[in-house]
Amino acid sequence: MALNFERSEYGERLTRVLAKMQEEKLDALLIFAQESMYWLTGYDTFGYCFFQTLVVKVDGTMALITRSADLRQARQTSVLDDIHIWVDRVNADPTADLRNLLVEMDLLGARIGVEYDTHGMTGRIARLLDSQLATFGQITDASYLVSRLRLIKSPTEIAYVERAAALADNALDAALALIAPDADEAEILAAMQGAIFAGGGDYPANEFTIGSGADALLCRYKTGRRKLDANDQLTLEWAGVYAHYHAAMMRTVVVGDPSHRHRELYSACRETIEAVETVLKPGHTFGDVFDMHARIMDERGLARHRFNACGHSVGARFSPSWMEHQMFHVGNTQEIEPNMSLFVHMIVMDSDSGTAMTLGHTYLTTTDAPRSLSRHSLDFLNR
Incomplete structure (x- = not known):
């Protein structure tokens, strides 16, 4: 058995x-x-x-x-x-x-x-x-x-989530080693999934998101691959998985010269995710997390470009989605407690200028400040 x-x-x-x-x-x-x-x-x-x-x-x-x-x-x-x-x-x-x-x-x-x-x-x-x-x-x-x-994780579950997070980091390392002008999305995707399997991980509950150029503004998987241009943008959303436990991450990597809009949207994402960390702890609710996200994004004039949710609980999940029922959206009264594994993502898709920017990773809540489970920083990624 x-x-x-x-x-x-x-x-x-x-x-x-x-x-x-x-x-x-x-x-x-x-x-x-x-x-x-x-x-x-x-x-x-x-x-x-x-x-x-x-x-x-x-x-x-x-x-x-x-x-x-x-x-x-x-x-x-x-x-x-x-x-x-x-x-x-x-x-x-x-x-x-x-x-x-x-x-x-x-x-x-x-x-x-x-x-x-x-x-x-x-x-x-x-x-x-x-x-x-x-x-x-x-x-x-x-x-x-x-x-x-299931929202509150046991010590063994936390160990599995931590292993999943390490595999997610390995996948990002594998992607960054390949991302460059003329790189093939297919090879990047294969390297990311391969890093997780090689580390003893499992299939994710839903497909990884990968899209460049105009498709960088999509946040769902779709079929079809292309090679990166000299100046491009690549949006990735993926999860490390171990014993079905997920630790998700999200990044938009800019290839070549970043535009002013890329820098502007990244600044908004970074400011917002750091502000969210101040309420991602006991004494606050999932709705409070969303409200913080919405307030800063809206003050930056990004109300039309942000989403109506900014993350969710993650854990052991099965196809077709690694998203748990409890999401960071308006009015969610679910209280934040210690030992929750929570994926926070900032997604800004500016269809007017064709510019994408995302930033996110998984946290473990504690009795106070949340602990990021990723060894990667939230720094701007440019290749």
Whole structure:
């Protein structure tokens, strides 16, 4: 069996989940988010793109229902013993199998929480599930019960995030060694991902962002590669990943002679991220972080060019996104506590002048000032 944590840590996590379930008067929880399953039991797969559910009863009993392809996956990567298989067949409705399992677990008439807001729950599955459970018991949305508990990292989790951050730094080193006029984006991307794999890391939960020229203003991956011009701009967003734990970074590298606008936007990003560090600590909320970001950017006349979020929590995540639910956006009352791993990014995309600038890396919160997990400075990058 290959577990990334001691069994005792999984036991402590289950205790926290059960306490929260009791607080919310839940008899059972239906977990659909792969990261929740991984965090709670160690179960590691990409089979969540099909139907599967982890049932957790308030007495601590757990049962997984999944496909035959994931039976051995669950046995070898998790602490789970009770594993049920639904059969692939024409017009299969695995929610009927789940309903039967819930009956076997004596949950008829129970108050059951469901993780609806997750990539592991498609709209079709949600409709089938609601139909099956309409008269079964009292169903409630418990999408964030586990994800909120996951915000605070254990010492072992912090060690994994730190290893992920070191791999992210290695990826930046690999990129900077290649970035120059006529450099090929394909080679840069291959070097970054290769550095992470070579360091014992994993695939990221979403693709790295890489774009130069006009595409430097994009902050999502897209297909297609080009070679850098003598004067160019290259935006990179990537994450080091270890045991599925992510530490993200973001930079725009200027190739050749930086324009006045590049310098101006960099100055705004640097000033803002340093100001954000003053509120990225206990006593403040995620909303406070965004408000600081928005105030400085707007005072600089960049309201039209900034984004409506400036980062988010990171941790163990699965495709298609390494972004956690908790984001730095207006009105988010989530309190900042020690031992959170938080990705802060400044993104300014000036479509009027065609100028891009980004700056960001992952922090670990403490009882006071946050600690950057990157060995790289926030200095302007020019090649």
